[in-house]
Amino acid sequence: MERPFSLDGRTAFVTGASRGIGRAIAIALAHAGAGVACAARALDQVTSAAAEIEAAGGRARALQMDVTRGEQIQAVVKEAESALGPIDILVNNAGVTLDKPSLEVTDEEWDTVLGTNLTSMFRCARAVAPGMIARGRGKIINLGSMYGVLGVPRYAVYCASKAAVGGLTRSLAAEWARHGIQVNCLAPGYMNTDIPRAAMADAKTRERFLSKIPARRIGEPAEAAALAVYMASAASDFMTGQTVYLDGGQTTTW
């Protein structure tokens, strides 16, 4: 296989591309050759992500989209395809977290977390899959989490949503395998993004976090992006339905 990690001529759609891991993935996919639709609620931030890609010589389009608003998804996908071409790669990255004792979690909070982290992934996949099926190829990357296999106090709804991403990934992988679509789950552990960084500002907390990670460090968004490039490229064409944990060895589930 020549240049198995190249994404030349491909088009990607990344949700939550405004910052953190999503932004890093968008930039890395573009660097590997893909045109990238950068979608998120914060138009100014996706505009800057798209501008960063274009400044480096890549192709990008900034799109405002709230993944919890189902009616927006079809229209934004259509807009992305008319700007960049048919979508070959979907990265379901948009997500929210909630750190709260379970007895205090409201129905609205539960619905918001599941709606953002799970329902939106299904809806985005459903929006791009018909085109992928028609063309006989496609890659869908769902962002899971190490928390999808751990039991974590105060994170019941977040952990439930990320565990469910694994089930969604496996079922879509099994259902669409015959159409040449591979669906995999990228599951980060503690990464150098806003929330863990804030938590680890305290030295004692930082030491407690790091002592549980065999690699003795947290991950970088660029490392999640490298895994996304592998999952988006021909290098992973025979891999589907898998969850790959990017966690410095913290979980090592079977």
Added chain:
Amino acid sequence: MELNLKGKSVMVTGGGSNIGRAISLAFAREGAHVTIAEIDAGQGEKTAAEARKAGAASAVVAPTDVTKWDSVLATVRDVEARTGRVDVLVNNVGWTLDRLFVEKERTEWEKEVQLNLWGMINCTRAVLDGMIARKGGAIVSMGSDAGRMGEFREAVYGACKAGVIALTKSLAREVGRHGIRLNVVCPGMTMPSSEEEFGDLSMWAAEVNRAWGTPEMQARIAKAYPLRRVGKPDDVTGAVLFLASDAAGFITGQTLSVSGGYTMM
């Protein structure tokens, strides 16, 4: 994506035949120093010649019996003397015979345990001293879905591959602090594309395993895979290159099934 494998010193056990051959050639295309640790030096030389043509910084066959500690240690010392270090070890040697557990001879079980598990233990132990001293290295071992899910006619082989996975996870915890990463790739049933791609000592030369290669059996196996085909040797090379590279710097202790969706867990 830059894998930065150019000039890296890579040792591939069983690197002459089938999947091992494809892995050796994939590292060669990236410009690595490739050492083919092979019990079949003749088959190894054929692959080494291809590797040099494909762009390897160097491609050398080290005659090796992975089941013998002295042989493994001699090979690792040879690689370290020639290239200065082992950056990447690929534990690829594997062996099985397609027979029911109750029909297998004890000598066949023992050969499976020796090649699949002891081979991995020996080679991994032998490279770790250097990797710990240099504070870095990557080990990618070939597992099997038989080791994750269990498989008909693969009982002892599956037990060995489960051992490969568990050893990987334990060592990932032990040596993570030294910057060393260990991961497993589980291929699906992977057939060589031609007789040229394996030697006489390969499991693919064993008479009982020829049954897997008939068109009827190939069609049956393909139906069990959601992607509806049997594996090709090159199917796993992307995963191996990625896990061996610095691009996977935060991934350790993981098992990737690159098997057409056969196993999802």
